[in-house]
Amino acid sequence: MATSKNPTEQRNLVTFRLDRQICALPIEPIVQIIEMVSITPIPQASKVLEGVINVRGISVPVINLRRYLGLPEAALQLHTPIILTHVGETVVGLIVDEVMDLLTLTNDQIIHLPDIMPGGWGEVPIWQGLVHTPDGIVLLFDPDHLFSAPSGVGLTQAVETLAQAVGPALSAEGEEAPQAKYPSAEVEA
Numbered sequence: 001m002a003t004s005k006n007p008t009e010q011r012n013l014v015t016f017r018l019d020r021q022i023c024a025l026p027i028e029p030i031v032q033i034i035e036m037v038s039i040t041p042i043p044q045a046s047k048v049l050e051g052v053i054n055v056r057g058i059s060v061p062v063i064n065l066r067r068y069l070g071l072p073e074a075a076l077q078l079h080t081p082i083i084l085t086h087v088g089e090t091v092v093g094l095i096v097d098e099v100m101d102l103l104t105l106t107n108d109q110i111i112h113l114p115d116i117m118p119g120g121w122g123e124v125p126i127w128q129g130l131v132h133t134p135d136g137i138v139l140l141f142d143p144d145h146l147f148s149a150p151s152g153v154g155l156t157q158a159v160e161t162l163a164q165a166v167g168p169a170l171s172a173e174g175e176e177a178p179q180a181k182y183p184s185a186e187v188e189a
Contacts, residue, residue: 007108015103015138016083016096019071022138023096024103024131029086029143033099036080053082053093060084062093087146103138105131110140 013024014033032055039051039062048068052059062082066074074097082093110129128140 008106010104010106011110013103013105013138013140014083015100016081017098017100018065018069018096019074022100022133022136023141024138025083025085025094025141025143027102031084031086031091034082034084034093036076036078036082036095050093050095055084055091055093058091060091060093062095064095066095066097085143087143103131103133 012027014027014030015022015024017023034055037053039053041051042049045051048064050062050064053062054060066072076095080095080097081099082095083099084091084093086092109131111131112129113127126142126146128142130140131138
């Protein structure tokens with residue numbers, strides 16, 4: 001997601017918890033937030049790929065963000081949220097611990113990591129930056145780079161291959177495709 005040059009432009013973010021850290025995603029690429037449903041595992045897929053769900057007849061790969069970020073495992077519960085969001089041209093489900101709130105801020109409130117990191121540490125492309133709130137620091141995911149970091153390159157390829165293998169996915173415009181070949185669970189709109 002390109003960062004606007006206008007420092008006073010308002011941005012809306014969905015905040016969620018992963019372990020003890022509060023994180024956020026821009027609201028624009030988010031399609032829907034659902035509660036846990038039956039997930040069909042994919043043998044020999046990346047361990048961060050929890051599997052595939054059927055959302056209104058569309059196969060959606062589901063990523064466990066705890067595993068992706070190297071956080072300790074947590075048991076998936078009935079009310080564990082899945083954030084359905086566009087990552088590039090593909091809709092992906094992101095398992096998080098808890099969806100918290102909507103945060104509205106301006107671009108000038110975002111602290112970019114290269115501005116505060118010691119020289120030579122490089123950039124962390126999955127993070128747009130961070131923001132200080134009364135509840136603590138919120139880390140802002142960059143959905144365009146979420147799976148393009150070195151650890152996510154293989155995952156991106158796996159998700160794309162999986163999407164082609166198990167059936168159509170939601171298009172970038174949010175259009176629904178025909179019924180998937182291997183439905184695992186139905187999610188009501």
